[in-house]
Amino acid sequence: xxxxxxxxxxxxxxxxxxxxxxxxxxxxxxxxxxxxxxxxxxxxxxxxxxxxxxxxxxxxxxxxxxxxxxxxxxxxxxxxxxxxxxxxxxxxxxxxxxxxxxxxxxxxxxxxxxxxxxxxxxxxxxxxxxxxxxxxxxxxxxxxxxxxxxxxxxxxxxxxxxxxxxxxxxxxxxxxxxxxxxxxxxxxxxxxxxxxxxxxxxxxxxxxxxxxxxxxxxxxxxxxxxxxxxxxxxxxxxxxxxxxxxxxxxxxxxxxxxxxxxxxxxxxxxxxxxxxxxxxxxxxxxxxxxxxxxxxxxxxxxxxxxxxxxxxxxxxxxxxxxxxxxxxxxxxxxxxxxxxxxxxxxxxxxxxxxxxxxxxxxx
Amino acid sequence: xxxxxxxxxxxxxxxxxxxxxxxxxxxxxxxxxxxxxxxxxxxxxxxxxxxxxxxxxxxxxxxxxxxxxxxxxxxxxxxxxxxxxxxxxxxxxxxxxxxxxxxxxxxxxxxxxxxxxxxxxxxxxxxxxxxxxxxxxxxxxxxxxxxxxxxxxxxxxxxxxxxxxxxxxxxxxxxxxxxxxxxxx
Numbered sequence: 115x116x117x118x119x120x121x122x123x124x125x126x127x128x129x130x131x132x133x134x135x136x137x138x139x140x141x142x143x144x145x146x147x148x149x150x151x152x153x154x155x156x157x158x159x160x161x162x163x164x165x166x167x168x169x170x171x172x173x174x175x176x177x178x179x180x181x182x183x184x185x186x187x188x189x190x191x192x193x194x195x196x197x198x199x200x201x202x203x204x205x206x207x208x209x210x211x212x213x214x215x216x217x218x219x220x221x222x223x224x225x226x227x228x229x230x231x232x233x234x235x236x237x238x239x240x241x242x243x244x245x246x247x248x249x250x251x252x253x254x255x256x257x258x259x260x261x262x263x264x265x266x267x268x269x270x271x272x273x274x275x276x277x278x279x280x281x282x283x284x285x286x287x288x289x290x291x292x293x294x295x296x297x298x299x300x301x302x303x304x305x306x307x308x309x310x311x312x313x314x315x316x317x318x319x320x321x322x323x324x325x326x327x328x329x330x331x332x333x334x335x336x337x338x339x340x341x342x343x344x345x346x347x348x349x350x351x352x353x354x355x356x357x358x359x360x361x362x363x364x365x366x367x368x369x370x371x372x373x374x375x376x377x378x379x380x381x382x383x384x385x386x387x388x389x390x391x392x393x394x395x396x397x398x399x400x401x402x403x404x405x406x407x408x409x410x411x412x413x414x415x416x417x418x419x420x421x422x423x424x425x426x427x428x429x430x431x432x433x434x435x436x437x438x439x440x441x442x443x444x445x446x447x448x449x450x451x452x453x454x455x456x457x458x459x460x461x462x463x464x465x466x467x468x469x470x471x472x473x474x475x476x477x
Numbered sequence: 478x479x480x481x482x483x484x485x486x487x488x489x490x491x492x493x494x495x496x497x498x499x500x501x502x503x504x505x506x507x508x509x510x511x512x513x514x515x516x517x518x519x520x521x522x523x524x525x526x527x528x529x530x531x532x533x534x535x536x537x538x539x540x541x542x543x544x545x546x547x548x549x550x551x552x553x554x555x556x557x558x559x560x561x562x563x564x565x566x567x568x569x570x571x572x573x574x575x576x577x578x579x580x581x582x583x584x585x586x587x588x589x590x591x592x593x594x595x596x597x598x599x600x601x602x603x604x605x606x607x608x609x610x611x612x613x614x615x616x617x618x619x620x621x622x623x624x625x626x627x628x629x630x631x632x633x634x635x636x637x638x639x640x641x642x643x644x645x646x647x648x649x650x651x652x653x654x655x656x657x658x659x660x661x662x
Binding site: 228229230231232233234237238239240244249250252253254256257259260261263264267268271 | 511512514515516558559560561562564565566567568572576579583584586587588
């Protein structure tokens with residue numbers, strides 16, 4: 115680098131100033147024998163003493179040329195990289211020929227690839243001149259390390275969260291499928307389904323409920339089913355059992371007479387169960403009501419038929435009894451008339467003493 | 478404030494109280510940041526909100542929390558974040574404090590967006606010095622006290638920082654008298 119013709123202040127450095135700003139420098143003569151060593155370099159490369167040969171202390175890594183005075187002079191525009199094999203420290207810098215090349219000054223300082231190198235090589239940062247960018251570079255390298263570590267940690271956290279999300283998603287999907295199934299069943303069942311809050315007030319009913327009772331969800335929401343549906347003839351003991359069960363938070367199963375919005379009476383079974391949250395608290399009651407009016411009517415019919423059958427049976431048995439009595443009387447008459455009994459098979463028959471039993475109920 | 482400070486708060490809370498407490502503090506502070514990037518600049522308010530929320534959730538006074546945090550930051554957070562640069566900073570408490578201005582200058586060079594504090598040492602004696610702490614931020618005096626205590630532990634010497642002048646009380650900047658016992662050799 116040549117200075118132009120601009121007048122300069124002829125700034126130079128006194129030897130102690132030179133040492134202060136280049137504490138890692140060393141100088142060799144034309145035989146490449148060390149003639150001067152900076153204080154910091156001397157601390158880390160104790161073999162670098164005046165009189166020692168360059169090649170006995172350092173290896174020339176770059177430029178990759180012969181260790182020869184003339185060759186070095188030719189390469190003075192190159193960036194120099196030296197290795198100090200004894201410590202593995204590398205030095206980088208510039209070759210400055212002075213005194214017409216009779217002395218070659220290596221203005222170098224340690225090349226540290228990572229922040230830990232300071233500790234690893236036992237360097238003291240006070241050995242570095244302030245102008246040396248080497249320490250500044252360490253900050254950049256460290257910042258990169260840190261950014262990389264941050265990215266890795268972020269990636270780890272995201273990976274963990276993604277796994278959690280996936281698991282949560284699967285749980286939700288399962289729950290959703292379950293709920294869909296239940297909703298489908300509740301919607302399509304011919305039974306009436308009622309969902310109430312913990313105190314028995316209606317939150318939801320299905321279409322089956324509307325078909326059975328004639329009430330839509332909007333009409334019954336927040337009311338209690340009993341207040342809407344019970345008829346004057348409804349069994350009071352059954353009503354009390356249901357009330358007590360809700361109060362005590364237990365399920366119940368009853369048959370009960372209800373009436374629809376239009377006053378039609380019908381019989382239903384109610385299967386009710388409390389629904390609890392994760393904490394075990396009752397949040398809802400669910401009741402399924404099945405219309406058993408037809409069954410009840412069948413039962414009535416069967417009961418009626420049975421009693422008719424019993425009545426006929428009774429008549430028949432009475433009649434049978436009477437026939438036996440008559441046969442007996444005829445045989446008696448025959449005996450009195452000295453004739454052979456007309457019904458010898460019945461001769462020894464005893465007339466039943468008791469009539470057939472009367473039916474247990476008075477219908 | 479750069480992320481490493483907030484990360485330090487996170488580390489300390491998680492270490493002593495667990496992740497759930499930290500998440501609660503973040504919620505209370507209204508801070509919705511998954512992870513603080515070490516060398517990213519965050520709003521100063523965020524740090525103060527985190528400290529205030531931590532104080533209310535943990536039931537500890539803010540000053541004590543800031544001192545504990547300062548210690549933790551030097552001994553754990555900076556040690557991890559700066560790696561070798563911490564040990565390169567000096568081999569004794571005074572040496573480290575004397576190198577601190579250059580350290581922060583290099584931080585500014587590498588991260589122009591960050592506004593690190595400016596430290597300066599004067600009146601350096603064998604067992605004490607005056608540490609001048611200049612910053613545009615308010616309310617971190619006790620954090621600095623914690624930092625000094627932590628550095629003392631790092632260098633195996635008991636160190637104290639006494640506030641001589643306080644910016645909060647009208648001084649130009651905070652001035653600490655830093656005292657240390659000579660390390661047991």
